[in-house]
Amino acid sequence: MLRFDGDVVVVTGGANGLGRAYALEFARRGAAVLVNDVGSAHSDLAVEPAAAQRVADEIIAAGGVAAANDLSVTSFEGGQAIVADALDRWGRIDVLIHSAGVMRDRTLARLDPSELHAVLDVHLSGGFHVGQPAFRAMKEQPTGGRIVMTSSTSGFFGVFGQAAYAAAKGALAGMTRVIALEGARYSIRANALVPVATTRLSPDRDPLSPRPPEDVAQFVVALCHRDCAATGMVFAAGGGWAGRMGVAVGQGFAQPGAAAEDVAANWDRVTALDFDEMADGFAIGPFIDAQLSDSTIAPDV
Template identity: 50%
Template sequence: MTPLNFDGDVVIVTGAGGGLGRSYALDLARRGARVVVNDLGGSAAGDGADASPAAQVVDVIRAEGGEAVANFDSVATQEGGKAIVQAALDAWGRVDGVICNAGILRDRSFAKLDFNDARAVVDVHLWGGINVSQPAFVAMKDNPNGGRIVLTTSASGLLGNFGQTAYGAAKMGLVGLMRSLRIEGERSGIKVNALAPIAGTRLTNNVSDDPSAPKAPDKVAPIATLLAHRDCPANGDIFMAGAGWFSRCFIGLTEGWSMPDNVTAESLLANWDKVTDETGFQQPTSVIEVSEILNRLLEPR
């Protein structure tokens, strides 16, 4: 197999001071990428700041002969997002890839939701993805080869999880961001995908520092590397990965049931099995495709 080398491409990794982000940054650098290692260095709940985690990852990369710069700005603000991208432009004059990995957790059941905590979670995850991706997207539009953006979603957003309403909502919001960016970036050669990693990190309270551990972050890194590479085969997709397992997730639409005239709640209930039957499901990739499906149903028969 031909090695996936980055040949000096510039890749930003947020939240790269430890865990998954650190694994991503190291694998990218070892393949020749020039890496912006971003990490505010706060706690798992997003409190405080510490420059040492990002700086230490940069030291490892440089000791191995790679190129990297550290950045300590917060993804949670527009100014921070711009500064992170500017760090890449100042150092190397371009941005070829972004992996939006930074995250915090402040879990609380919905009935006991602290709205300040919820806003902080949404600011880091959803707005963090927007704050970093937007200036990177603009920079990538000037690249002859476009670029790649990887947004970090979660099984909690795709499927739900007790106590993670704000986190799950933010993570599913990133899927919506990804799908729209895929459409807007296509003509400029920008590919955008979402990754739902499963790994032991400080956020999950079961850190797996041993690379051979079942849920070691290193076992997720291969797909993050592939999605950030110029030969990335996907665009607008969602992937779940962990423990050496990789899977594509998708949004499906059943064939459904239609009654253009005189439909009632009662007739809908009577045909509910047809509405929910997954046989022959479709995978629309845009709102336009959904409209086309509906328009076909409205055609005279």
């Protein structure tokens, strides 16, 4: 059994759906869990004041160790206070899972800036608000830590009506890659998760094949165990299936000083994407590869 005895786990959005499943499973495996949740419905129509406490009580009733925190991840101070809460109670943080989420589906033509920001605030800014203090605390621990940021298929492939959500989720995956790069020398591992589960945020489309959040929780437990070395990756998981997602850049067309006409004449080569190139899931081609290793920023900046 993969155990988490002595580990401290913080789960944002831990009162419902996936977050609740993670909180219960980590606690069952010996971790002390801080269940964070503002208790908002994803539509903001209903608010459940003691939502986080409900799940913490469930864990404690089952013999586990847990505490509730009802602050919002949308403010910098809130994110800091959530992590500080775990540190004050248990003195460390080993795993952070950012699962808080809201939805405001709207086509781009109708999207109101307030809706855009409501979504970005929870998913993307929220990831930074809790991610930074967690990173800072993990950096001081010889054992480092593990961070999971919740992304979505929408962030990679796009879903009609989800410009805001896709932007937030795609950006969060990008930020996670950077956390992994910057955390490597402190044994901090960061991965993005693309879950598929039946929850109130993502109701069942096919009643014949329900996808319990508990299945995703099993994957997340394996990913967050101290013996799992994965970092900087994107994983999709749901319904008992899990797999790695990648980004591909084709070989493309290269000609120094190419004019627009040259590009147009070689459009087939520019757009070609050969999956044989995707040996390790991140077939990025020589041009992008050189760009990535070109960072001039000193590690301590």
